[in-house]
Amino acid sequence: MxxxxxxxxxxxxxxxxxxxxxxxxxxxxxxxxxxxxxxxxxxxxxxxxxxVPYFTAYRALVIKCRIKPGEVLLIHGASGAVGIAALQLAKACGVSVVGTAGTLEGMELVKSLGADFVFNHKEKGYLNNAVAAIGGQGFNVVLENLANINLGADLTVLNQQARVAVRIPVVGSRGSVEVNPRSLMLTESTIIGVKLMGNxxxxxxxxxxxxxxxxxxxxxxxxxxxxxxxxxxxxxxxxxxxxxxxxxxxxxxx
Structure with missing residues (x-):
């Protein structure tokens, strides 16, 4: 059809x-x-x-991360175009969403679009607060929109068998980042690169x-x-x- x-x-x-x-x-x-x-x-x-935003979000969450109803998703940068698309898609799939933004206006937008919890990623300790808000078990899936800043910390807040989607082009990662592989080993988690034109x-x-x-x-x-x-x-x-x-x-x- x-x-x-x-x-x-x-x-x-x-x-x-x-x-x-x-x-x-x-x-x-x-x-x-x-x-x-x-x-x-x-x-x-x-x-x-x-x-670009919606097809990228679909590739990241559904095709690559195989997100499932009942899982908990962290969207870093949820007030951007891809973040908004991912939030709307995730809620339609029956997924709980924690979103982050860097301004009060961005946080209000993310909350208005249906995020279960919203945190300011410029505030110290926000990731620990986010994990506490979802019961302390960590996230099943993370959509990372600025990997060179956040990826190392993302790996410390994962549930078992979690998936972290890192998207390109440049707005998804603007440089290198240091990570501790032990975080992946403890949770048997996976970091997945996402390229829209890989469809x-x-x-x-x-x-x-x-x-x-x-x-x-x-x-x-x-x-x-x-x-x-x-x-x-x-x-x-x-x-x-x-x-x-x-x-x-x-x-x-x-």
């Missing part, structure tokens, strides 16, 4: 993936299997914030089916932090790296 739904007609509202870049262009070409209908429930700006065709269509249904069911709701004109591209690049406290997706309006 999903293959048939990929057929699009002139004038249809759509969103797409551009694996060969080109997202700043007025006109683009792409493979038909990477073009999806954009529901009237969402704006075009929200459509621009669908593919097979079958995985790509699987994710698309879940996300399209999530839009219609109402739980897929991209949050747009700011819209930029194309002339503001350099400012957008600066903001995505240097802003302290993400609150959704940054998009261009062409």
């Amino acid at each position: 999903l293959h048939r739904s990929l057929a699009r007609f002139e004038g249809d509202r759509v969103f797409t993936c551009l694996p060969d870049n080109g997202g700043y262009a007025e006109y683009v070409t792409c493979k038909k299997n990477y073009v999806f209908p954009l529901s009237e429930r969402l704006s075009f700006s929200q459509g621009a914030g669908l593919y 097979t065709e079958e995985e790509h269509l699987e994710a698309a089916g879940v996300i399209l249904k999530g839009i219609e069911d109402g739980w897929v709701k991209p949050i747009i932090a700011r819209e930029y004109a194309l002339e503001e591209a350099s400012q957008a690049h600066h903001d995505i790296i240097h802003n302290k406290g993400a609150r959704g997706k940054l998009v261009f309006k062409v």
Whole structure:
């Protein structure tokens, strides 16, 4: 059924993936299997914030970490675009979520989106407080959005057989990090690298089916932090790296 739904007609509202870049262009070409209908429930700006965050979250949590109902997920940086997508997906899957953010506004956003607990990752001892909040057993899954800062500490708050997903590109890890392998040995946990373009065709269509249904069911709701004109591209690049406290997706309006 999903293959048939990929057929699009002139004038249809759509969103797409551009694996060969080109997202700043007025006109683009792409493979038909990477073009999806954009529901009237969402704006075009929200459509621009669908593919990378939601398909990345799906690959990380479902395909790679095989998250299960009843598990407990820690999302480091839950107020960013991928963090928000992961939070919405996890709650739809019956998973308890602890999210972190670096500002009061970000924390309020994460809580409003359904996180069970929210902590400020700039505060000393926040990870210990997070573990205490979930009963002291540690996390089954961690989605790490800044591995070079957090990965070593993540490994100290894991439950048995836990999985830690580290995503790329650069915003997921900006350098090296020191870890203690003993933490992995004690819990028999796994660190998993996540690359969106690692999806097979079958995985790509699987994710698309879940996300399209999530839009219609109402739980897929991209949050747009700011819209930029194309002339503001350099400012957008600066903001995505240097802003302290993400609150959704940054998009261009062409």
